[in-house]
Amino acid sequence: MKAAIIGAGLGGLLAGAKLSRAGYDVEIFERLPFMGGRFANLEYKGFRLSTGALHMIPHGSRGPLALMLKEAGAQVNIIDSNPMAVIRKENGEEIEFHDFQKELPLTKRVKLGTVLAYSLKFKPKSDISFRNWVLKYFDDEFLLRLADSFCGWALSLKAAEVPAHEMLEIIDNMYRFKGSGVPEGGCGAVTGALAEVIESEGGKIHTKEKVDKIIIDKDRAKGVVTARRTMDADIIISDTGHPATCRMYECKDAAYLEKVRNTTPSRGIKICLSADEPLIGHSGVFFTPYSHRINGLNEVTNADPCLAPQGKHLVMSHQSVLSDDLRHEIDLGLDDLKKLFPNKRYEVLLIQSYSDGWPVNRASSGNEIGNRTPISNLYVVGDGAKGKGGIEVEGVALGVRNVLNELDIS
Ligand SMILES: Cc1cc2nc3c(=O)[nH]c(=O)nc-3n(C[C@H](O)[C@H](O)[C@H](O)COP(=O)(O)OP(=O)(O)OC[C@H]3O[C@@H](n4cnc5c(N)ncnc54)[C@H](O)[C@@H]3O)c2cc1C
Numbered sequence: 001m002k003a004a005i006i007g008a009g010l011g012g013l014l015a016g017a018k019l020s021r022a023g024y025d026v027e028i029f030e031r032l033p034f035m036g037g038r039f040a041n042l043e044y045k046g047f048r049l050s051t052g053a054l055h056m057i058p059h060g061s062r063g064p065l066a067l068m069l070k071e072a073g074a075q076v077n078i079i080d081s082n083p084m085a086v087i088r089k090e091n092g093e094e095i096e097f098h099d100f101q102k103e104l105p106l107t108k109r110v111k112l113g114t115v116l117a118y119s120l121k122f123k124p125k126s127d128i129s130f131r132n133w134v135l136k137y138f139d140d141e142f143l144l145r146l147a148d149s150f151c152g153w154a155l156s157l158k159a160a161e162v163p164a165h166e167m168l169e170i171i172d173n174m175y176r177f178k179g180s181g182v183p184e185g186g187c188g189a190v191t192g193a194l195a196e197v198i199e200s201e202g203g204k205i206h207t208k209e210k211v212d213k214i215i216i217d218k219d220r221a222k223g224v225v226t227a228r229r230t231m232d233a234d235i236i237i238s239d240t241g242h243p244a245t246c247r248m249y250e251c252k253d254a255a256y257l258e259k260v261r262n263t264t265p266s267r268g269i270k271i272c273l274s275a276d277e278p279l280i281g282h283s284g285v286f287f288t289p290y291s292h293r294i295n296g297l298n299e300v301t302n303a304d305p306c307l308a309p310q311g312k313h314l315v316m317s318h319q320s321v322l323s324d325d326l327r328h329e330i331d332l333g334l335d336d337l338k339k340l341f342p343n344k345r346y347e348v349l350l351i352q353s354y355s356d357g358w359p360v361n362r363a364s365s366g367n368e369i370g371n372r373t374p375i376s377n378l379y380v381v382g383d384g385a386k387g388k389g390g391i392e393v394e395g396v397a398l399g400v401r402n403v404l405n406e407l408d409i410s
Pocket residue numbers: 006007008009010011012029030031032036037038039051052053054055056057058209210211212239240244268269270318354358359360361381382383384391392393394396
């Protein structure tokens with residue numbers, strides 16, 4: 001069986017590695033000169049920065065991505081964060097994420113326990129947003145800020161933009177799989193290891209080769225066309241999101257096209273800092289609910305010192321984009337950093353913004369429309385088609401799992 005995969009991002013490579021191991025003849029086409037998409041390393045001044053991700057795997061060595069990497073035979077060492085996360089309070093004090101409930105008055109704390117237990121079991125059926133869900137039960141400033149900080153860090157959205165049912169799936173997964181981790185060598189080590197698996201199984205990855213067209217005949221995908229070749233395939237998997245995928249063929253399914261129009265991407269800004277002394281001092285997420293723009297930071301060199309030159313620390317902040325004035329958004333982010341670390345010395349290495357065709361997520365969380373398309377042997381993977389309750393690359397792994405299930409591959 002021949003599989004053509006469009007895009008060598010994490011989604012395409014994960015699918016490619018699993019299919020290669022299952023005996024498929026895999027060819028991956030990547031338009032850029034490098035593999036890994038937004039999960040690749042970017043060497044800069046001796047630091048291992050990245051094309052997108054903050055070098056974090058949301059559920060660390062126990063999550064869906066870690067499991068799929070193991071199954072695919074990809075050699076990746078994930079260093080679990082310890083502590084999982086810390087919250088910086090308004091007065092500058094820091095508390096462990098697990099202890100956030102202790103910040104609430106006793107009555108709200110008890111209510112949170114019961115409401116959460118009930119809602120995790122019976123997820124809301126309506127489209128109520130996570131912000132409105134928090135407001136409905138608690139109307140608490142700290143919880144609302146924490147919700148925005150978490151959604152901004154993990155999904156690059158405001159809590160008002162995330163459906164409560166999706167957020168509760170995410171919380172469920174946090175209880176199930178626990179906290180984050182850092183892949184040794186950065187995110188490029190993950191996509192690099194997957195590429196090795198594919199190539200060792202005889203699969204091919206063609207960089208600098210954009211797929212222009214998907215050939216459809218009698219409602220079946222027959223192959224892909226690039227400037228250099230036409231390749232026949234039994235199945236086609238696109239790692240480019242639903243909107244870009246249906247631009248590669250003439251899709252006539254009006255109901256599907258309507259859903260595709262609603263899969264809007266999420267936007268974000270990452271600021272990479274170099275510091276001689278640790279700014280954070282641990283390898284977990286540092287949530288900053290009282291900053292104006294920055295939702296959180298990490299200091300990945302506490303997990304893997306090789307991500308920076310010897311004696312240096314790599315700190316990265318993330319913020320969702322709240323207005324169309326990018327310069328202003330960046331200035332507010334830089335201002336937040338000054339306030340968070342008033343007496344610390346650091347250098348701004350690189351500021352990267354993400355939107356449109358190179359976003360934080362191709363489909364913002366809660367907006368996904370699954371992995372199928374109207375064409376039965378054409379699937380979409382990647383963060384434009386994440387699985388339920390999957391944060392970022394965990395959602396990518398859950399989506400790939402859905403496709404493998406459809407193909408009866410374990
Ligand atoms: C600032 C930022 C921080 C993030 N931090 C984290 C984090 O710490 N942890 C985490 O889990 N996630 C994080 N993410 C999200 C994570 O990076 C993405 O979810 C993941 O990398 C998406 O992988 P993908 O395969 O879906 O897409 P992509 O990486 O975008 O891959 C798609 C590939 O398809 C190629 N392509 C597109 N069109 C064509 C075509 N026609 N022909 C051939 N090739 C084509 C593209 O060039 C690209 O390489 C972050 C993202 C950003 C932007």
